[in-house]
Amino acid sequence: MADVTLTVDGKTITAPAGTLLLEACRKVGIEIPAFCYYPGLSLQAACRMCLVRIEKMPKLQTACTTQVTEGMIVATDTDEIHQARKAMLELVLANHPLDCPVCDAGGECELQDMTFKYGAGGSQFVEIKNHREEQQWSPVVFFDRPRCILCYRCVRVCNEGMDVAALGIQQRNSGSVIAPNDQTQLDCEQCGMCIDICPVGALTSDTYRYKTRPWEMTHVGTICTHCGDGCKTTLGVRRSDDGMQIVRGDNRDKSGLNGEFLCVKGRYAFDFANNEERLTQPLVRQPNGEFAPVTWEDAIKIVAQKFRVARDDRGGASIGVIGSTRNTNEEAYLLQKVARSAFGTNNIDHHRTTDYVALTRALAGKKHRMASIADAGSAPAIFVLGNDPTEQHPLLAWNLRTNVRHNSARIYLANHRDIKLQRQAKSSIQIPADGYAAFARFLGGEENSVFGEDAKALRDALRNEPSLLIVFGSELRGSAIDALAEFGLSLPDTKFACLGDYVNSRGAADMGLYPDLLPGYVPIEQEGGLRAEYGGRMSQQAGLDVAQMFEAAARNELAVLYVVGDDPAERLGVDADALRNTFVVVQDMFMTATAKLADVVLPTSNLYEKSGTVTNTFGDLQLVKKAADRAGVRSDLELIVRIADTMGEDVHALVPFGKGVRADMGQSRGVQSGEADRHGIWLAAHNLEPKLSPFDPNAVLDEIQRLVPGYNFDRMELLAGTSQHVDADGSGVMEISRFANRPDGAMPSADTLFTSGTLGHYSEKLNEVETFQAKKSMVAAD
């Protein structure tokens, strides 16, 4: 829209016509206080904090609802306005309990800040304040009515942002009260967005309430460890008896690709880190069959020796390695590098939840066809095939809803079940559960009587979209993805994204945790590049995938199985017998089903306790920063390096760290802390060598950036916290047709909003929420 010029406090400002006066003022640094106005949510005009004087208007006007017009003359800094703000605060404070000293919001409360700034220092009121008892609405949400200033942000974020509408307003006058629409409890997604958006301490979370004061926490921005969307979360950590403990997760600074969004998992399911069952000592199985704790040195020595002997006596192919979908890129990369170049095996795999390989292959040679998750919030049209984003990709669902609300985006769905996103969809069709591949071909023009008029109409609508984002779930794999990509590429402007389940599912794939593919989806046989770097020990033969490794073990062909942060035994139902003749080493936080079968268990840190990078399922690379700490555990990166080192490998060849500087094996914890990262940023900015230790993930990242196709991103931007989209565009993939029929081996996790694989089992809060919501839906079904 055309710009208009107006005057605010004597300053001439310009803004596009139709801009809200409050926003226009904020843009030029004129602050207008507001409680009920919240960017992106509907207007309320309820708190009256934003009143300004506009010439020719008889009354003060709310800047939050007034649109700027040409020649408007506005005053925001007069005695009249100061008095109006002060009086409004006096009134809102009149019934406010002023229990700031114990309130969760104390120190980060908008009411405190406003009172401080706009002054309502005294009160003339002497009567008793209205009171109501605090209520618990769900395992995570508490409500304290006296603190509520009725800004209705919670109601709106739940209605408009979440499309849940679990909250409403009851009663009237000063008896007005926010209340669950479902009687006394919340039947909802338990995302905690309402708590987060509350400007005061009226809504509080069970995990955080009355735990600490905000200023006693350190705030570290890192990435949620749960689903594949990769929300940035700011973890509030506090010193505890055995390290640094996470007490809160939010993203109030709205930085990161998720803005302020977090789902129930990102916000509350960090408590697995404090689970009592957490392993904190290396365990070695004794001749009597029991585990006994040993020192780190002993444990690593035992492991290194077993690995070396297996390799030297039975050959690299007798070693199997299974990586993780929740480790950093650096760990995944190093694990496969060590496996290939030090163990001499290509028996390396991970829990595949979707078929990234097929999409990469289908888009080989095409640039900028992989979407960023931000595109889901801005693309004019999105086609979601399979998956249930509300349950499995909450941020994606949030972006899609926001896109519909703000930009009237058109969403098309094809799914075999009813999914909540249908409420936002322009059109939505049901297809058979086993009909995804056929449907992909149908889109491409193959007629099929299974698909009726609605499917044809959908196909026509998609064909008419000038610009389309296609997002698909693990229902499509292999050649179905080829067919879908072919259809998409026949349209004028299409981007794609494929939905994998965990925080670094995509990273694990990109980093080459495959028996037949090197990092960047480069076939193992391909000459040059990584092959040349990894040295002569590397085998040219594709290795075994996860299932094959267990089969090999059962045939007594696997001397060693090294499982780093995965629980294949649980997933595949492996029994102890199969691993009878295999030396099993497991790096994990917990005594998982796989760990129970191990000979050595090495307790590790989780994503919140380490630094590095992860890549979300859309290919957005982000920085992970160490927030928490736990005595007795080591990062997987450190363990991989130490095992290789103890095996007698040249650590410098594995990790390009501090050239000429002596390896300081004792520094891992210090170097991994946020402190070291800050030094890293400064040193890198000055072109200095920051990597003093082989445990510094930045050293591994250097190599990733140098060698992995697609990972050519802006390092400074990444370090500064901006996500970098990596387009693993398959240009390194040469013999495309050769692995057209490779087994994809994908096994989707089927997680819901309230589960998160093995990790989820150890989050008490998540389990509590799941049980609570399960009861709710049972009641609803009655």
Added chain:
Amino acid sequence: MPRLVSHPDEVKVVSRRFGRGATNIDRYIELDGYKAVRQAIEKGPEWIIAEMKASNLRGRGGAGFPTGMKWSFVPKQSEKPKYVLVNGDESEPGTCKDHLIFLHDPHAVIEGCIVAGLAVGAKTGFIYLRGEYRYLLTIMEKAIADAYAKGFLGKGIFGSNFDFEIISQTGAGAYEVGEESALMESLEGKRGIPRIRPPFPAVVGLYGGPTVINNAETIASVSHILNMGGEAYAKIGSNRNGGTRLFCISGHAERPGVYELPMGYNLKKMIYEVAGGVRGGRQLKAVVPGGSSTPVLLPSEIDIGMDFDQVGKAGSMLGSGGVVVLDETVCMVEFALRTIQFYQHESCGWCIPCREGTDWLKKTLTRFHAGGGEAKDIDHIQYLAENMLGRTFCPLGDAAAMPTIAFVKKFRQEFEDHLNGKPCPYAKQQELTLA
């Protein structure tokens, strides 16, 4: 049924069928009913609006907005259906006129509603009755059914090619839903809170469609205006204030009741002649001229014509036509408290200044009246009200603030008389009155 009053000065327009059995549709037709609407169908919207403009009819709901002009704001073309909304939420203390219209002349509301529909191109009308008027719904619904039976409502009304439907609805007991946008929310089945304006109802109203909303008395006047001609109607009233108005005289008057008088009729005369003066020959202490939300007038201020402009000039408002007569026995602090109790109770709670302001005014006045006041409270009461005034989301906040400010300013002495732990000095006098 309430007893009807009358006085020779009355000019019966809206009330001319009161007490004459006009709830019966045939009787209504006999008494010139459904004549205007036939003429309106014949002559079309431009003519209707021209007559309405000429009539100088100003909205009887309280704000006094010229009705003809309001109708002309409705866009001719609209993607969404247009609506006519009859505001029968009548809840302003001191106001009881719409009640009589529904009770005695429901067809006048129906007829006015159809005419309004014809004027703006709406095909649906809603008649919204206050929750406490549920018993009037039976009368209203019978009238609507009779009109349908005669073909006056429904498809092709009066044999024309116009369709018009009327739906009646009651509130759930909230004064605030008399406010036009809150009424629309309520009618749509939502919580009764006002909407942000602009857009105004004439552009975006009920269910997002252009909507004309008028008070029941405004609507009931329409057929009479068309029958007698806009100019003739205008002549009955005063300058820029056409026609008559139903004045509801209550309080300490000798003959309280609803009287239909020309706009601009002298207030003093209204009290002393039409309503027979102050009860028991006592002294007049104050007059609330237009419902409880209008600032109180002193006896010295009542020699004014009762129209929107003249009462406005006197520092108050004509409002909804509820004239409350207060004699010397009234404790003005208690009266202020009673007024604020009402607005506190009825505040919808949406915005801070009204929700909290009325709550604390009530708390403070309660203590103050009970003898627990301090001198600074008087200023604080005024301060609170002044800081609500003009800053609330809808005029209900002003409705609470304006009279409060007037009470403190005009009767400060009475407030001071309550200081120093003294029980209400006027209490005894009241007991005498009651005895």
